[in-house]
Amino acid sequence: MDPRVFYAIAENDIPSFISLVQEDEGILEQRTIGSLNTVLQLASMSVHINLVMEIIKLRPEMAAAENKKLETPLHEACRKGDIEVVMLLLKMCTSSGYYHCNTSKAIIALNNGKSSMKLDRPGPYYFISGTFDHCRNGQRLLVEVMGLHQSPHSPPSTIAAPPETLLGPRPLPSSSAEQSLFPDVTFYSVFVAHIFMLFGICSCY
Secondary structure, eight states, rough: HHHHHHHHHTTTTTHHHHHHHHHHHGGGGOOOTTTTOOHHHHHHHOOOOHHHHHHHOOOGGGGGOOOTTTTHHHHHHHTTOOOHHHHHHHHHHHHHHHTTTTTTTTTTOSSSSSSOOOOOOOEEEEEEEOOTTTTEEEEEEEEEEEEOOHHHOOOOOOOOOOOOHHOOOOOOOOOOHHHHHHHHHHHHHHHHHHHHHHHHHHHHO
């Protein structure tokens, strides 16, 4: 492997790494001597999530590439215990198997025809038929589980009342004023209610 690539990954130097790839895309296919680790495996070892994402954008199929020990980048991320890199690689491995109909890297195999699976996390779930050529003929399923959407709650705005000293004392309404006020309010409420009823009926048709 080109030493410049090795050090760019070790230092998490994304601009230098991208520049090297632009010079020669064949760098992405290089492996280390002895262990045969790919650039994605090295990035997974170094737990550089942003660099891992950049490499996956360039070579998504590299998520399933194996080294001399038949280990994938996911093995390295699990060994380091970085949950972000693990989840990213896990998603890429399953999506790669889904689109390429590759059953060799399946997370779980169901073969009794009555199996059930709990979809307990948001995100994509990939299902393919393990029977030869069935997946390539369209027998596969992608289920996207949505996360919980919580509407932001904003407390009602309150308008401070002006001081009583500025307004002066409020006069108490007389009984005659009350009698003339409440019938008007009642009539107005009934009138508005009828308008809403009319518009509601019209909007249905």
